[in-house]
Amino acid sequence: MSTSEVEQLTARIAEVASHALRDATTMPPDVYTSESLLALELQRIFAAEWICVGRVEEISDSGDYFTIDVAGEPLIVVRSGGQVRVFPNVCRHKWGRLAEGSGNVGRIVCPYHAWTYSLDGELIRTRYMDGAEGFCPADHNLPEVRSAVWAGFIYVNLDDAAPPLEQCRAELQGRIGNYHMEDMRRICGAEEIWSTNWKLLVENFTDFYHVFHTHRDTIDRYTPTEMIDLQDGGAGYSFGTARVIKDAMPESPFEPHHPDLDASQREAFAMIGVFPAQMLALAPDRVFYMCLEPLGVDKVRTKWGVACYDHDIDAETANGIEALYQQLNGEDRPRVEGIQKGVRSRFAGQGRLSAYENMNWEFTRYLSRRLSG
Template sequence: MASLPSPPDTGHDLLHALRANCERPFEDARAMPPGVYTSNDFLALEQRDVFRNEWLCVGRTSELAKPGDYVTTQIDDQPVAVLRDANGELRAFSNVCLHRMSVLLEGSGNVRRIVCPYHAWNYTLDGALAGAPLMDRQPGFCKEHYRLPSVRCEAWQGWIYVTLNNDAPPVATQLAGLTALIEPYGMTDYVQTFHEEHVWDTNWKILAENFMESYHLPMLHRATVGPHSKLEEMECPPGLPAFNYHWITKEATLPIGNAHPGNQRLQGHWRRTTALLAIYPTHLVTLTPGYFWYLILQPRGVGQVHIRFGGGLAPEFIDDPKSAEYMATLKTLLDEVNAEDRHGVEAVFRGVHAPLARAGHLSHLERPNYDFARYLARRIAAA
């Protein structure tokens, strides 16, 4: 019996295989080649051409409500700090001291100054060096010559985005089509009530793709939302260059899945419609008439993904006397669904390493996965 052909093994071989796959019409589309999930070479191409150039979400603007509030993130090898300055403006900086290059801030919190934990060089909230112990004894030192490099930072619909690419179009420009699609929801005013951080043993793209399709709901989530998920109720239109999306219109199993009686923004079937939004490359949002939840992904090598997981309620439900009860019920459900998703995506990651693993045809409900693959094929350069 003839042996199966060897899969591509370098990043550029995999890119060629991915592009060849993406040239197929959707009706004959396959899943991405297994190696795109396991190859360190391919991840290096993603870091170079995707993560170092795209807008990346770091969280909600409401998390940085007061001057000095900050959150940290990492873009490839570049630590970044995002904060609210003394004038109430959002700013982002290189989170690396200009002295001996220690990382400055960790996690999130509130500071009056950015103080280096190594030698106590400290910076104002606009990035200027404010103090450097005993450095006045060095004649060549001039404090005014030091300022933390700025990183582009913008807000859209209540979300904070950063990029290392000075030439990237504004977030609002790239997502103008999405703004128009979801405008009646009023996502900017949704109130975050929790966020957590997790690390799962899977490739970041496997988790992203899992979010992008609801084809898996009846099976993987058969103990939770699966019995309430009717595949015939799902619509998966073609995506746009910066995002893809799909809709589910149904009577929700939770009261907050439908619009609150006080919600006058949504009319007709929109009062029962959930939008699932995949904003490339790593921002994933489930937006319902009453609540939202999201994932923000950051690869940690090919085999792990850091996840920022959060959610909250539409303003009408925040003002409802039962808001705490509603949120507690939702959080319990989301935790159960996440546990099911973790099992699923970690099983896929084990499977894509198999020597006999081969990508099969996509279903009509996996149109977003096809669009995501084409996005990657476009963004990653051949050399």
């Protein structure tokens, strides 16, 4: 697709975004299949915004690390003492891949020629470099990538000019800070690759409209559409809440929770799209989250998990919670993967939105702001 076609697509997104919710439509289907638009999204969104890469509990001890890609950049996220640090997963010698998966290390040793870095990225050992005239290890430390923690989530930003995370999350923090997600602990989760465009997965997670039918055997039983409170989002996020019928919930609901929650928060879920690619289903006692990494126009890695207040949760309860979210994902996944096939159809047009898709409409407006101009 040529530059002018990307311009055409962003213009069409802007056109959709210009409508009020009452006469809003979906974005054009090509938005989910265009390689050039994905390249623009990686550049203007994933390489420029704060991207969630996981929870701090994943690296609770010094030396704990995991690897992840952001906007195609391979990274290592590591705990060095009390600090979370993020480095390129690329050796300063000859681009060796420094680490795989997750684990615990005392130092970072390149598997190729064993250049060795401290957990702070300092090059502390090299072998057989005596003949390299003027070689100074300090000139070859790993550069640190910007990272910050909000509410127990780790974020990375590849853009040194981007505003601080704290500033970007300030408004949302004012709205949900009293849930104290930083006090929750991750109890389960997984990484999966779904065959769909990343935007369809954001839209699915924050779509109140699909709950009554897609999840008719699960969450609709205790969060019927009539109990959803549509709300406006704000700077960098979409937001809505759904009150629950506690008696219809499968487990002892919403306990334990933080005493700072107000009465309405204790009786409801909050659904939040933290733009661009993190989603939260926030209950009084837990958060179900997803962080996305686009792998192609029709492939996305989702890193999902559940974090709870109950730090001493027993294995059986944790397994039950994991099974519930596996079930919900199992209800969503074939549908969003099916949509990815649908957007390629010659018959695919732009559908009208229900008012219950307001968070999708806000996402379109966010995309338009980031991609236009």
